[in-house]
Amino acid sequence: MAVTIKDVAKRAGVSPSTVSRVLSNHPRISRETTRKVKAIMEEMGYHSNMMARSLVSNKTYTLGMILPRPAEELFQNHFFAENIRGITTQASRNGYDILMTTGHSEQEELAAVTRLVKGKRVDGIILLQSRRNDPIIAFLKHEEFPFILIGHYAQDEEILCVDNDNVQAAYDATQHLIAQGHERIGFVSGPPNLTVSVDRLDGYLRAMHDHGLPMQPEWIVEGEFLQESGYRAMSFFMNLPERPTALVVIDDLVTFGVLRGLTELGFRVPDDLSLVSFNNISLTELSTPPLSSVDIGIYQLGYMASQLLIRQIQGDKPQQNRTIVPHRLIVRESSLNLSSKRS
Amino acid sequence: MAVTIKDVAKRAGVSPSTVSRVLSNHPRISRETTRKVKAIMEEMGYHSNMMARSLVSNKTYTLGMILPRPAEELFQNHFFAENIRGITTQASRNGYDILMTTGHSEQEELAAVTRLVKGKRVDGIILLQSRRNDPIIAFLKHEEFPFILIGHYAQDEEILCVDNDNVQAAYDATQHLIAQGHERIGFVSGPPNLTVSVDRLDGYLRAMHDHGLPMQPEWIVEGEFLQESGYRAMSFFMNLPERPTALVVIDDLVTFGVLRGLTELGFRVPDDLSLVSFNNISLTELSTPPLSSVDIGIYQLGYMASQLLIRQIQGDKPQQNRTIVPHRLIVRESSLNLSSKRS
DNA sequence: TCCGATTGTGCAAACGTTTTAACAAACGAA
DNA sequence: TTCGTTTGTTAAAACGTTTGCACAATCGGA
Numbered sequence: 078m079a080v081t082i083k084d085v086a087k088r089a090g091v092s093p094s095t096v097s098r099v100l101s102n103h104p105r106i107s108r109e110t111t112r113k114v115k116a117i118m119e120e121m122g123y124h125s126n127m128m129a130r131s132l133v134s135n136k137t138y139t140l141g142m143i144l145p146r147p148a149e150e151l152f153q154n155h156f157f158a159e160n161i162r163g164i165t166t167q168a169s170r171n172g173y174d175i176l177m178t179t180g181h182s183e184q185e186e187l188a189a190v191t192r193l194v195k196g197k198r199v200d201g202i203i204l205l206q207s208r209r210n211d212p213i214i215a216f217l218k219h220e221e222f223p224f225i226l227i228g229h230y231a232q233d234e235e236i237l238c239v240d241n242d243n244v245q246a247a248y249d250a251t252q253h254l255i256a257q258g259h260e261r262i263g264f265v266s267g268p269p270n271l272t273v274s275v276d277r278l279d280g281y282l283r284a285m286h287d288h289g290l291p292m293q294p295e296w297i298v299e300g301e302f303l304q305e306s307g308y309r310a311m312s313f314f315m316n317l318p319e320r321p322t323a324l325v326v327i328d329d330l331v332t333f334g335v336l337r338g339l340t341e342l343g344f345r346v347p348d349d350l351s352l353v354s355f356n357n358i359s360l361t362e363l364s365t366p367p368l369s370s371v372d373i374g375i376y377q378l379g380y381m382a383s384q385l386l387i388r389q390i391q392g393d394k395p396q397q398n399r400t401i402v403p404h405r406l407i408v409r410e411s412s413l414n415l416s417s418k419r420s
Numbered sequence: 421m422a423v424t425i426k427d428v429a430k431r432a433g434v435s436p437s438t439v440s441r442v443l444s445n446h447p448r449i450s451r452e453t454t455r456k457v458k459a460i461m462e463e464m465g466y467h468s469n470m471m472a473r474s475l476v477s478n479k480t481y482t483l484g485m486i487l488p489r490p491a492e493e494l495f496q497n498h499f500f501a502e503n504i505r506g507i508t509t510q511a512s513r514n515g516y517d518i519l520m521t522t523g524h525s526e527q528e529e530l531a532a533v534t535r536l537v538k539g540k541r542v543d544g545i546i547l548l549q550s551r552r553n554d555p556i557i558a559f560l561k562h563e564e565f566p567f568i569l570i571g572h573y574a575q576d577e578e579i580l581c582v583d584n585d586n587v588q589a590a591y592d593a594t595q596h597l598i599a600q601g602h603e604r605i606g607f608v609s610g611p612p613n614l615t616v617s618v619d620r621l622d623g624y625l626r627a628m629h630d631h632g633l634p635m636q637p638e639w640i641v642e643g644e645f646l647q648e649s650g651y652r653a654m655s656f657f658m659n660l661p662e663r664p665t666a667l668v669v670i671d672d673l674v675t676f677g678v679l680r681g682l683t684e685l686g687f688r689v690p691d692d693l694s695l696v697s698f699n700n701i702s703l704t705e706l707s708t709p710p711l712s713s714v715d716i717g718i719y720q721l722g723y724m725a726s727q728l729l730i731r732q733i734q735g736d737k738p739q740q741n742r743t744i745v746p747h748r749l750i751v752r753e754s755s756l757n758l759s760s761k762r763s
Numbered sequence: 764t765c766c767g768a769t770t771g772t773g774c775a776a777a778c779g780t781t782t783t784a785a786c787a788a789a790c791g792a793a
Numbered sequence: 794t795t796c797g798t799t800t801g802t803t804a805a806a807a808c809g810t811t812t813g814c815a816c817a818a819t820c821g822g823a
Contacts (some may be wrong), residue, residue, distance in 0.1 A: 434802075434803085435802070435803045435804075436803090437802075437803060437804080437805095438801085438802060438803075441801095441802090447800095448799095448800060448801055448802080449801070449802085450800080450801060450802090453801080453802085472808090474808095475807095475808050475809065475810085476807070476808045477808090478808080
């Protein structure tokens with residue numbers, strides 16, 4: 078039905094091989110033949126059948142990824158959307174498309190990945206998250222299939238990944254609060270089994286230590302990446318006999334929970350409690366007051382992941398396994414202290 | 421390298437055709453053979469090569485879509501993420517994956533779609549938006565290639581689409597404000613060339629008319645789907661000699677702009693101005709005050725689109741071209757009037 | 764003039780499936 | 794017993810490419 082390489086060949090009076098070689102810019106094809114064949118391809122509206130091409134060349138020019146499950150709140154809408162934009166944009170630029178699939182459980186996800194890999198549907202895989210002992214990572218590593226992780230995998234430093242320096246990011250956030258004159262600073266963390274929670278807590282602790290500030294164990298609260306966690310943390314902190322004057326919060330969404338609680342109780346931000354958090358989603362600047370947040374370069378995380386994975390597919394060994402995307406603290410009203418406001 | 425159908429056949433002592441038929445549950449294959457072949461496939465870790473399968477069967481079990489360009493703010497992060505979740509989930513359930521590609525201009529997007537269609541990479545296409553005279557729609561229609569539109573295309577009622585009843589949604593929102601005792605109600609619209617803007621304005625006008633309320637042309641303001649538009653609309657309305665007491669706003673993000681402006685000027689919501697908007701993104705309930713918003717079922721829009729497209733691919737002719745996803749007004753504090761609050 | 768290298772092209776096999784047509788065997792009814 | 798039907802299987806062609814090998818023609822230097 079559709080125009081094939083043979084049709085073009087016949088019309089051009091050459092063999093199919095020649096047409097194929099024109100397509101792939103083979104050096105031995107003459108200027109003249111190239112011109113003629115290309116003209117005829119144009120004229121006949123030829124587009125090569127990707128399935129046939131993939132079958133023989135064993136390349137699909139497709140990167141796979143699994144859609145994060147709703148349960149995995151680490152990846153909220155904003156993160157996911159920005160991230161995938163980065164991934165897709167860079168992939169496109171290199172002639173790759175993104176294949177997305179999903180599973181309703183860890184087991185189904187593994188089955189989906191297996192299907193993509195063994196069924197030769199993709200050339201590489203981008204993983205948006207990893208749990209501890211991730212069977213998908215184990216599988217991909219065992220198959221020696223190209224893949225990259227956004228985030229990093231504490232259990233295995235050998236795998237390719239793109240991540241932030243979360244220790245430093247939290248250090249910066251904490252130091253900023255200290256510079257604003259705060260000494261009593263609390264930390265609202267995420268699930269303790271996630272590297273990101275561990276790293277950010279670490280950065281907070283280091284900053285406190287480096288500036289000789291007292292650390293109280295009760296000023297560190299764990300939670301989920303949900304606003305409810307923020308709400309709970311807030312009420313815990315505000316009921317302490319000695320309240321902190323500022324909080325470093327693991328995620329913007331959690332901070333919204335803190336903020337809502339504070340507003341309900343009649344406390345004011347930053348006057349009664351200053352806040353800094355992470356991710357800098359677009360709504361941080363819309364809230365009242367606007368939230369200070371560490372921009373972790375979500376788009377760039379995706380962009381780099383695409384780029385590095387494609388390089389690896391094409392046989393480029395990277396110097397180091399882990400690539401760091403720079404972060405940037407965006408200071409807004411939620412962490413500006415009174416004196417600097419009054420000045 | 422990988423295990424092929426031939427390897428399985430040889431090991432099972434049958435022909436490749438038989439193995440293929442076992443794979444596709446051909447009725448003529450005996451119980452015994454099926455059992456044996458399946459066991460061997462399991463044992464050898466066989467997975468069929470999708471490229472080869474697609475090449476001959478002309479089916480890819482893949483749906484294509486183009487990533488909305490950042491410029492097209494109609495599709496914000498929240499919408500996009502929720503929508504794609506619906507699309508992918510339902511696709512997966514039917515054994516389809518999603519292929520995502522992108523282009524930096526309308527022309528590139530058309531080229532990308534052409535590549536997917538002519539290169540036989542996908543079985544159908546989901547379009548997340550359409551401009552007027554969309555060349556992509558024209559192309560797909562001309563090729564008679566299965567596709568579905570999320571939203572609808574006023575120029576052509578023949579194409580398959582999933583949409584809300586935006587007229588009724590706006591009617592409901594307006595009527596709610598009227599029920600709260602408002603008579604002076606303004607409308608903040610989106611770009612006038614989008615169907616969604618036209619429809620929602622229409623619903624607003626009808627509700628006002630049906631309740632015998634005065635309509636003032638200056639109470640209708642056009643803008644973009646950006647918070648800046650909300651900010652501008654707000655300052656316009658609040659500087660009128662006769663201010664409205666409530667606004668219907670085309671989109672939540674725009675409403676955040678209105679809200680920020682009001683807060684800056686010291687106005688209070690809903691006391692000085694009540695607000696209702698559309699889309700019900702997750703942050704509407706986190707803002708202060710929480711925003712009333714019409715939930716348009718973003719996930720379900722995607723879910724239905726997937727489902728209907730797959731049906732069409734499989735040869736099921738739908739009764740009607742346009743499928744309506746129900747909406748639901750979620751009333752929150754931003755539109756509850758004083759009397760009902762005090763009661 | 765001859766010959767080795769270079770340039771341009773074609774033949775045919777291969778990639779891993781699906782599917783049509785054919786056929787053998789078993790079955791059941793006359 | 795015979796013959797039409799059903800059941801189970803296979804051989805082989807086809808899908809649209811890529812690519813190793815072969816070969817002819819041209820070229821450039823001795």
